[in-house]
Amino acid sequence: MIYLATSLFTDAEREFGFSLTEKIERLGYEVYYPWRDAGDEEIVERFGSNMDKVNDEIVRRNLEAIRKCEMLIAVAEGSDVESGTSMEIGFAHALGKKIRCLRTDFRTQGKRIGPVNIMISRSAEKFYSSVDELVDDLKRECTSSSLTIENIAHFYNTVANEYSNPNLHPTTALFKRTEEAYMKGIVCGKRFNVAMDVGCGDGNFLLYVESDKKIGLDLSLEMIKRHRSKLPTASYILGTCVSLLVGDSTVDVLHSSFLLDHLNDTERSLFFNEVNRVMNRRGIFLLATYSPEETLESRGSETSFEYVTSTGRKFNVPSDFKSLLNLREQLMNSFVVDSYDRVSTGQANLSIDCYVLKKK
Ligand SMILES: C[S@@+](CC[C@H](N)C(=O)[O-])C[C@H]1O[C@@H](n2cnc3c(N)ncnc32)[C@H](O)[C@@H]1O
Structure with missing residues (x-):
C-alpha cells in the first residue's frame, strides 16, 4: 500500500490529491489518501463535536496507515514543505519506509540547501519533477508478479460487497x-x-x-x-x-x-x-x-x-x-x-x- 502525504488545506490541493490517487490506483496499487481514507465522516459521527477526540482518531488512523504502507509518496511542494507532510515523512523515515517525493515547484532554498530542507531531501530515495514521471516510474515497477497477486487480492477485497x-x-x-x-x-x-x-x-x-x-x-x-x-x-x-x-x-x-x-x-x-x-x-x-x-x-x-x-x-x-x-x-x-x-x-x-x- 502507498501512503499519499500531501497538504490538504485548499480545494486545489484536495483535488490534486484525488487525481494523483486515482492515477496511482489505476496502475493497480492500493493507495491510502488521508482525505478520502481516514474516514472523517464516520469519526465525526462517532465523536460528534468533541474535536479533540476527532483529531486524535484521525492522527491515529493516519499513523497506523503509515506503519502499514510499503511506500510513502509525499507531495513536497511550496517554498517550504507543509508541516503535516513533513511530519509524515519523518515518521515514515523513522520506520524505515521507502519515501519518494513529487515536487513540481521550481523554487529553491538556495544553492547550499537545494529545493527542500535537507532533512527531507536526505530521507527520500527519489524525487520526481512531474506527475507523469512519477506514474511512469511506478508503472515500470508494478510489473513484478508478486505485486500483481497483491493487486488482485486488493481489488477483490475492495469490490467484494458490490461484485455480484x-x-x-x-x-x-x-x-x-x-x-x-x-x-x-x-x-x-x-x-x-x-x-x-x-x-x-x-x-x-x-x-x-x-x-x-x-x-x-x-x-x-x-x-x-x-x-x-x-x-x-x-x-x-x-x-x-x-x-x-x-x-x-x-x-x-x-x-x-x-x-x-x-x-x-x-x-x-x-x-x-x-x-x-x-x-x-x-x-x-x-x-x-x-x-x-x-x-x-x-x-x-x-x-x-x-x-x-x-x-x-x-x-x-x-x-x-x-x-x-x-x-x-x-x-x-x-x-x-x-x-x-x-x-x-x-x-x-x-x-x-x-x-x-x-x-x-
Ligand atoms: C472473476 S472472480 C470469479 C469468482 C467466482 N468464481 C464467480 O464465478 O463468481 C475471480 C476470483 O478469483 C480469485 N482469485 C484471483 N486470483 C487468484 C489466485 N491466484 N488464487 C485463488 N483465487 C484467485 C479472486 O479473488 C476472485 O474472487
Missing part, C-alpha cells in the same frame, strides 16, 4: 448466471463426497452442488467472508490456486470460473498440476472462462481491464485474455477434455467457454 450486485454490475451478473445454468446442468442429480471451488469468490457453485463436504478457496478474504455468509457450513481456504492445500486424490468435483485470466503461464500450469493432484480417479474438473476472442475484441489485448466501482473508483485489474487463446490445447496436455462448449449469454459478443475435464 446485478444492478451495479449487470454484465458480471449475466456471466455468472450463464455459467451457473450450464454447470447446474452437469452436476444436476449427482451427489459428491467432496466438492471444491477454486477462486470461489462470493459464491455460486458450492451453493447448488450436492456434496457432503464443500471447500471454497480464494485469494480474497472479503470475497470469502461474503461466501461464508451465504454458506456457513462449507470450509474455506484463504490462499492461491497454485497450492490447493487439500490431500492427494481427495476431491470428486473441482470447479473454477473466471479465474484463469488472472493467472500467468507459470501459475496456470501449477494450478493444473494441483488440480490433477487433488482430484480422485473418477473426479471431474469443471472450468469456465470468458471467451477470449470476444473479450479481446471488446477490451483490447491489454494485460488489464478497467473496472469502475459504484463510487467511481477505477481499477486496472491484471487480466490476460490473450493467454486464453490457446487454452484448449493447453488443457489437452494436462487433462482429458470430456466436453467443451461455447455458451452464449444471450447478449451479442458475450459468451463463455465451459469445459468438463477428467484426469488423464
Whole structure:
C-alpha cells in the first residue's frame, strides 16, 4: 500500500490529491489518501463535536496507515514543505519506509540547501519533477508478479460487497448466471463426497452442488467472508490456486470460473498440476472462462481491464485474455477434455467457454 502525504488545506490541493490517487490506483496499487481514507465522516459521527477526540482518531488512523504502507509518496511542494507532510515523512523515515517525493515547484532554498530542507531531501530515495514521471516510474515497477497477486487480492477485497450486485454490475451478473445454468446442468442429480471451488469468490457453485463436504478457496478474504455468509457450513481456504492445500486424490468435483485470466503461464500450469493432484480417479474438473476472442475484441489485448466501482473508483485489474487463446490445447496436455462448449449469454459478443475435464 502507498501512503499519499500531501497538504490538504485548499480545494486545489484536495483535488490534486484525488487525481494523483486515482492515477496511482489505476496502475493497480492500493493507495491510502488521508482525505478520502481516514474516514472523517464516520469519526465525526462517532465523536460528534468533541474535536479533540476527532483529531486524535484521525492522527491515529493516519499513523497506523503509515506503519502499514510499503511506500510513502509525499507531495513536497511550496517554498517550504507543509508541516503535516513533513511530519509524515519523518515518521515514515523513522520506520524505515521507502519515501519518494513529487515536487513540481521550481523554487529553491538556495544553492547550499537545494529545493527542500535537507532533512527531507536526505530521507527520500527519489524525487520526481512531474506527475507523469512519477506514474511512469511506478508503472515500470508494478510489473513484478508478486505485486500483481497483491493487486488482485486488493481489488477483490475492495469490490467484494458490490461484485455480484446485478444492478451495479449487470454484465458480471449475466456471466455468472450463464455459467451457473450450464454447470447446474452437469452436476444436476449427482451427489459428491467432496466438492471444491477454486477462486470461489462470493459464491455460486458450492451453493447448488450436492456434496457432503464443500471447500471454497480464494485469494480474497472479503470475497470469502461474503461466501461464508451465504454458506456457513462449507470450509474455506484463504490462499492461491497454485497450492490447493487439500490431500492427494481427495476431491470428486473441482470447479473454477473466471479465474484463469488472472493467472500467468507459470501459475496456470501449477494450478493444473494441483488440480490433477487433488482430484480422485473418477473426479471431474469443471472450468469456465470468458471467451477470449470476444473479450479481446471488446477490451483490447491489454494485460488489464478497467473496472469502475459504484463510487467511481477505477481499477486496472491484471487480466490476460490473450493467454486464453490457446487454452484448449493447453488443457489437452494436462487433462482429458470430456466436453467443451461455447455458451452464449444471450447478449451479442458475450459468451463463455465451459469445459468438463477428467484426469488423464
Ligand atoms: C472473476 S472472480 C470469479 C469468482 C467466482 N468464481 C464467480 O464465478 O463468481 C475471480 C476470483 O478469483 C480469485 N482469485 C484471483 N486470483 C487468484 C489466485 N491466484 N488464487 C485463488 N483465487 C484467485 C479472486 O479473488 C476472485 O474472487
